[in-house]
Each structure stands twice: as structure tokens, then as C-alpha cells.
Amino acid sequence: MEQELNAKSRQIAVQLGSLGRRIKDGDESEFLVWVIPSALACAHRPLRYHRLYGGSVRNLAAEATPLVFDWADWMHIFGIQSIICLMHETELGFYRALNLGAADLVEFYELRGFRVSHIPWEDPAHSKTPPAVIAKKLKEIRRDALGAYESLPNPDYS
16 A cells, blocks of 8 residues: 555656746746546645746735735636645745735635635654654555545536
């Protein structure tokens, strides 16, 4: 089972990497990758790869606000009803200068009508945490994310 999960994780990472490069190059025709068709999709955080505002560790300027609203609108168009947000508090902080009408991005999602489960996960690429600790935490995150997936509404195309 662990090997299957790791293989699927690598596959999703490759697909998300490709999606990120396309968005960065200006192709915004897609914003998510379907992991389970019509049931589970993965997406980058809003504007993560935007050619003007994107970046790994970067605060967003207030003028990017309408683009985050657009991102949420696109998620609704794709039928997304729920968000399992894995953003760490540091990443959530990148959105503080925006005028989202909410205390933070998670509350913004909720105000836009999404059911949200926030499971903070520090990006291992920016962590000084030992690999063994990251592996243990990843198992917890996977368990929590599966529980959230099972309890939240699936996409709706009606």
C-alpha cells in the first residue's frame, strides 16, 4: 500500500509540476489536475505560478486580489465544492495584503461557499526538518486528508 501511495504521490507531483510550468508560461486554461476523475482534484494555491505574482516564498500585492476571486470562481466552474487546504501558516501569510473580505485565505474559501478542511503542512522543500520526521508527518497528513476527503462533498457538475 505504501508503495502505491508513493507512486501516486510522484505521479501527482509530476502532473502538478507540468501544470505549474504551463501557468507560469501564460497558459491558464487549466487550474487543476484530476486525481480521481470527477471526484478529487489537486490544484496549486491561488497565484502560486502566476507570471506576475507567482513565486515560492512571496507575499502577494493588494492588486492581485481580483485574481484570487477569479481563481475561486474557476474552482466553482469546475464543480469544486470542497477544499482540503494543506497550506502552512507561512503560505497563508502570503495573502495578508489582499482585500479578500476575510481574516485569511481559509476563511475566504469558506465565504466563497467552499467546505474547507485546513490541514497545515510545511513544504518539505522549505523545511529544515529531518527526513525521518517529514516521513512520519506525511503519514499523518495523508490520514487526515483521507478523512477530510471522505467527509467533504465531492465536485458537483449539475
